[in-house]
Amino acid sequence: MSIALRGIGKQFGEFAAVKNIDLDVPTGKLIALLGPSGCGKTTLLRIIAGLETPDEGQVLFDGRDATLWPIRDRKVGFVFQHYALFRHMSVHENVAFGLKVKPRRERPAGAEIRKKVQSLLELVQLDWAGERYPAQLSGGQRQRVALARALAVDPDVLLLDEPFGALDSQVRHELRRWLRRLHDELHFTSIFVTHDQQEAIELADIIVVLNRGRIEQFGVPSEVYDVPTSAFVHRFLGQVNELPVQLQGGRAMLGPIEISPAAALPTGGATNMALIRPHEIEIGPEASGWPATVAAVRVIGPIVRLELCAEGRPVNEPMEAEISRERYESEHFAVGQRVGLRFRRWQVYPANGAAA
């Protein structure tokens, strides 16, 4: 089922949680609503689910106006961050809940319910746990029960509110891969909320970046990561180094490196910031670029992070660069070593942080 939002707005008292949101979610896609806390992503998800009513705008399900449909009629599966399993019911009863509350005419027979629950529990690899109670399961297992329960009523849309937020990183990683596989097998439309950019990039077909109740950018993960349309998105989707752009006689400079004619800068001549990701910094011999000193080296598995104090930059604001482990092992940069920096890529934004 495709979902469309048209001019959605929602106020909580004085606080505008979301403002004038337009969004199209194509059928069968896995979409991430990504943003910092308070950006309105959960409100948006709850509006789609029918847990909140928007003050203005429309929610369209397959082109039909669903704005005022009660949640029961929307055929959405909703998964909460903290699972919201019914603690007085066994795992089996939890999954069967949606089937047992159907009106008598639509309700499957007992044996059929049992069969369906069993197959769902197999799908989430918990067929052994049917008689257990939620309190007896781990976080990852509980979240899988919550998913099975949501899937039991054959929803057209699966909505997940920070589904992996309460889990430790190992389990989170596994569950992400598992959810991706499940989504690909079952072909429903899924929307999940997260504040974790890595999770969004890893899992989603499309990322919607939200900030202060508005959509900042909408696109496939690589596009949002590589071609951010605003400094906010650039900062939010990964580490960045921020360097002020200096003007020297009509040339825009980062230290001794000329990046463009000043006239090509977004604001012409005013203050600009260049945002550079750690892996976009190239490190060579001192003479090859902006002279700098290695201030710290940290080996993080397959990558190595270097802190670099470039000449003319404040000592307490070192730049961060990332190189591969192989590169590090062949060249062996040491603390105190003199190097030269060049930039493979950068993006310039007006210094106040507004979109370029």
Next chain:
Amino acid sequence: MAAAEALSKGRGQGPARLVLIAVALLFLGLFLLMPLLVVFVQALAKGIGAYFVAISDPVAWTAVRLTLYVAAIAVPCNLVFGVAAAWAIAKFNFRGKSALITLIDLPFAVSPVIAGLVFVLLFGSHGWFGGFLRMHHIRVVFAVPGIVLATIFVTFPFIARELIPIMQAQGKDDEETALSLGATGWQTFWRVTLPNIRWGLLYGVLLCNARAMGEFGAVSVVSGHIRGLTNTMPLHVEILYNEYNYTAAFAVASLLALLALLTLAGKSFLEWRQPELRHAVAAAHDRTRRINT
């Protein structure tokens, strides 16, 4: 293990512990156990035969029946009200919510005597609705309806107060999940909300019932003390006592004391069963804390 060790070490430790325990026990003995004992000793002072004669007195029995009758109306009323109020306060945001919370506490704040007087002023023969009630031959004050009203007023915070924190801690996730799975509001209440609050609810009912049966002040003002008609057990005890009929007074009082003991036993049972409840509340607290950080 470590905790057990610390405890056993603590046993031989310092006079402060001993003094504190001694003070607590002394206080309990002096102000709680001894009076309780006196009730039973006095009731049985003239032998078991006199005791049974006293409690099988027909007037005493009408008092017992009236007390049970009043509780049987007041407790269900407050059950419905308490659940509704707790539900509204815990799960919805609305204007005047804090005013409602304050109002629920009102019966705790005012003296029961004043509560009784309010009903006399409202429904008494010279009260606001006195004329109307007389015209329709309805007796409220100095009759059973007044006693029921006063009892409901005095006991209505118990269940709501017990449920509000539990329901607030549990949040709305369970209910919203049930709705998203296609349950109706009614199904959600019976299958999800009620099981989540059952132990807290039972606890509230127990306390409410104990107070409903034991209430003296408010009921005393509206009852009119008509022997055999509008006397509840506590009022009957007072009348007997004022008539120097100590054995009978303490015999009836012993029934009330037994009720209190039963309530305590029930309460302990619930607390023993409550690991489940405590666990749920703790988990919910944990959850709200994580959401807030």
